[in-house]
Amino acid sequence: MNYYSLNGDTTKVNFREAVLNSIAPDKGLYFPEDISKLSPSIIKDITQLTKHELCYEAIKQFVGDCIPKEKLISIIQETLNFETPVKKVNNEISVLELFHGPTLAFKDVGARFMAKCLGYFLENSNKEITVLVATSGDTGGAVAHGFYKVKGIKVVILYPKGKVSNIQEKQLTTLGENIYAFEVEGDFDDCQNIVKQAFIDKEINKQFNLTSANSINVARWLPQMFYYLNALQQVDQSKETIFSVPSGNFGNICAGIMAQNIGIKINHFIAATNNNNVVTRFLDSNLYQPLKTIPTISNAMDVSDPSNFVRIQKIYSNYLNLKEHLTSYSFNDLETRNSVKSVFENDKYMMDPHGAVAFMGVKKYLEGKEITQTNNVFLETAHPVKFIEVVEDILNIKVKISTELQDLVKKDKKTIESSSNYLEFKNKLIDLIQL
Numbered sequence: 218m219n220y221y222s223l224n225g226d227t228t229k230v231n232f233r234e235a236v237l238n239s240i241a242p243d244k245g246l247y248f249p250e251d252i253s254k255l256s257p258s259i260i261k262d263i264t265q266l267t268k269h270e271l272c273y274e275a276i277k278q279f280v281g282d283c284i285p286k287e288k289l290i291s292i293i294q295e296t297l298n299f300e301t302p303v304k305k306v307n308n309e310i311s312v313l314e315l316f317h318g319p320t321l322a323f324k325d326v327g328a329r330f331m332a333k334c335l336g337y338f339l340e341n342s343n344k345e346i347t348v349l350v351a352t353s354g355d356t357g358g359a360v361a362h363g364f365y366k367v368k369g370i371k372v373v374i375l376y377p378k379g380k381v382s383n384i385q386e387k388q389l390t391t392l393g394e395n396i397y398a399f400e401v402e403g404d405f406d407d408c409q410n411i412v413k414q415a416f417i418d419k420e421i422n423k424q425f426n427l428t429s430a431n432s433i434n435v436a437r438w439l440p441q442m443f444y445y446l447n448a449l450q451q452v453d454q455s456k457e458t459i460f461s462v463p464s465g466n467f468g469n470i471c472a473g474i475m476a477q478n479i480g481i482k483i484n485h486f487i488a489a490t491n492n493n494n495v496v497t498r499f500l501d502s503n504l505y506q507p508l509k510t511i512p513t514i515s516n517a518m519d520v521s522d523p524s525n526f527v528r529i530q531k532i533y534s535n536y537l538n539l540k541e542h543l544t545s546y547s548f549n550d551l552e553t554r555n556s557v558k559s560v561f562e563n564d565k566y567m568m569d570p571h572g573a574v575a576f577m578g579v580k581k582y583l584e585g586k587e588i589t590q591t592n593n594v595f596l597e598t599a600h601p602v603k604f605i606e607v608v609e610d611i612l613n614i615k616v617k618i619s620t621e622l623q624d625l626v627k628k629d630k631k632t633i634e635s636s637s638n639y640l641e642f643k644n645k646l647i648d649l650i651q652l
């Protein structure tokens with residue numbers, strides 16, 4: 218399979234080149250051409266395969282011959298060596314828990330898969346590359362962890378100063394070795410803009426072999442199909458399934474939509490957003506108008522102009538089609554807090570603020586519908602302890618944290634400070650990498 222640019226450049230690249238380039242020379246996101254459906258026998262009964270076999274069947278066409286079968290299978294096994302269980306929260310709603318990986322958020326799946334693919338591509342070369350990544354909170358830690366000590370790779374993380382949780386910050390600023398963290402005066406969109414500018418800056422792009430580990434990169438984006446597939450193996454097979462996804466940059470939900478696109482039975486998607494709700498407003502009005510980013514307690518979704526939305530529009534191809542498959546609701550912080558509290562009190566289930574936004578999304582969608590006809594699943598994208606300050610404040614209780622996390626929190630952070638000015642960042646990056 219080849220990839221082309223959504224900005225119109227018709228040059229085709231294979232998976233390896235798409236991963237190494239991250240974005241096309243015309244700044245467009247890569248999109249796969251000629252997507253085929255899974256075989257009818259797999260679609261008919263997805264429980265006949267093991268979870269790793271199903272993931273392999275889903276991803277193989279996107280990787281093509283860039284990674285041999287045995288290697289790809291072992292990458293999948295190493296990526297998914299933790300559980301992604303579906304659990305009942307109450308009689309109507311189930312949760313897909315995606316926080317059992319090493320950095321306690323779903324981004325571990327995409328980051329680990331991408332790190333292992335890049336590791337394979339560089340295995341027998343002397344090439345050195347620099348992974349540049351903007352984070353709204355969880356990507357940074359997952360990428361740092363996934364790429365830690367991978368030979369030939371330096372990782373440069375940009376995060377918005379003061380806008381990530383304590384544990385998120387410590388996960389990305391305390392590893393050292395080949396991991397560097399820039400603390401940027403600004404918000405996530407500023408960080409993302411710096412990264413995008415670096416990619417079109419030929420001088421440093423060439424010199425440092427830049428690649429991105431954000432979900433614009435196909436190796437970060439596509440493996441996120443895995444846990445939708447594995448979730449569907451766990452639910453009542455006689456019913457169709459609805460997924461509510463807490464969305465920021467829309468990479469996660471876009472992977473779910475790709476899983477649907479290759480034939481997996483998914484009834485409907487709900488994109489649950491916080492006050493950064495450009496997509497929610499777009500679906501109401503057909504006007505796409507990004508506003509300034511608003512800080513919220515679900516900070517990993519504080520994104521005002523989500524990169525991956527163009528891919529979703531491509532898959533559904535027109536506005537009406539899009540509206541038929543995708544509903545979006547937006548919730549403010551007060552509603553999020555009330556939701557964390559009421560689910561804890563009524564259902565004895567502790568959610569983090571992102572999961573709470575998704576919970577409200579599925580609940581609202583089900584209002585007035587025959588709820589027993591579908592499996593109603595929301596994605597819990599991070600462990601509540603990652604947002605312990607907020608969760609303890611809402612619930613008015615003390616939440617226990619593991620000794621491992623206690624040790625992490627005690628470590629000193631190491632960062633490079635920068636404004637959101639691209640040239641300032643660039644000069645600091647050059648100093649750093651040339652060391």
Ligand SMILES: *Cc1c(COP(=O)(O)O)cnc(C)c1O
Nearest residue numbers: 355465466467468469517598599
């Ligand atoms: C990144 C993140 C999201 C948003 O995912 P996108 O793919 O950017 O839409 C939601 N919840 C958590 C906890 C995250 O870290």
